Amino acid sequence: MARSERLRLSEIRDISRLIGECRELGPNPIAWRRHYLEGLTKIIGAQVAVGGTWRMTSSDGPPELHDNLELGFASEEQHAIWRTFMNDGMVSANSFRQFASRPGRLITCTRKEVATDREWYRSPEYQNYMRLAGVDASLASFYRPQPWNIASAVTIHRPIGEAQFGHRERKLLEFAQSEIGRLIGVSLAGPDEPSEFQLPPRVQQTLHCLLEGDGERQVASRLGISPETVHQYVKVIYRHYSVSSRAELLAHWLRFHRGMHGDQ
Known part of the structure; x- marks a missing residue:
């Protein structure tokens, strides 16, 4: 491996710092994923980042999109074109199918590893979607935690005309995905994990009071609302x-607390 393709210590530190920051946002799946994607674009050098969860419906069938977050598109129009691709064209795209069908717990590769330039620039995927969305260079990674049929995916892109991703960028994303992937469902809330941020503000306040040990009458007094x-x-x-009791609620909450702060 050429010296220029090796990961720099500063890059490894940047990724480790990013993972730590995501852990602080762990109970909020949208917040930690957005921060992760924004950090990746800065560290690796990209404009667009897309991250989400795919469900593998069968061993040989195409995956189904469960949830997704996209950022960095130059315009709303280009973002809308990408959304159309995600909804209508992605699972049938040849490059995506080749990528998603690769075996292994962690799969990371550049576009050039799944399609030649000739294949890519003539493909409907590029001509009908990527070109119109203003992106070309692509770097993608799938991490399949347990259960086996769920994949956490990230793709990052550069605008048309910019350099393709190389071996070093691929290793960087692979390292980041290996670190973040093992935390999903432990200290990072997964897509199906209930989050306090999905609750109305007053209910969130009630939750915080309960977790601090207040009974219902104490909560009513603190918040200035009726016990009913x-x-x-x-x-x-x-x-x-x-859950059906305060003890079960606390046990659920402590699972993320331990994951975020270790065994301290």
Whole structure:
């Protein structure tokens, strides 16, 4: 491997710092994923980043998009074209199918590793979507944590006319994905994980009071609302987290607390 293709210590430190910052945002799946994508574009050198979760419906069938976050497009029009590609054209694209069908827990590759320039620039994927969305160079990574049928995916892109991604950038993304992937569902909330940020503000306040040890009457006094209203909020919280008692709620909360702060 050429010296210029090796990961620099500063880059490894930058990725490690980014992962640590994501852990601080762990209970909020949208916040940590957005921060992760923004950090990757700066560290690796890209404009567009897309990250989300795919469900592998069968061993030989195409994956289905579960959730997605996109950032960095030059215009709303280009972003809309990308969204059309995600909804209508991605799973049938030859390069995507070749990439997603590769075996292994962690798959990372550049566009050039799945399609030649001749194939790529003549493909409907490029002509009908990528070209119109203003992007060309692509670098993608799939991480398949347990359960096996869920894949956490990231793709980053550079605008048309900029340099293609090389071996060093691929190794950087692979390192980042290996670090972030093992934390999803542990200290980083997954896409199906209930989050406090999905609750209305008053219910969030009630949740925080409960976690601090307050009973329902104490919560009512602190928030200046009736005990009956607090009781209804508690029911909403229990349904949201699929628990039936304060002890179960606390156990669920501590799982992320331990994941974020280690065994301290």
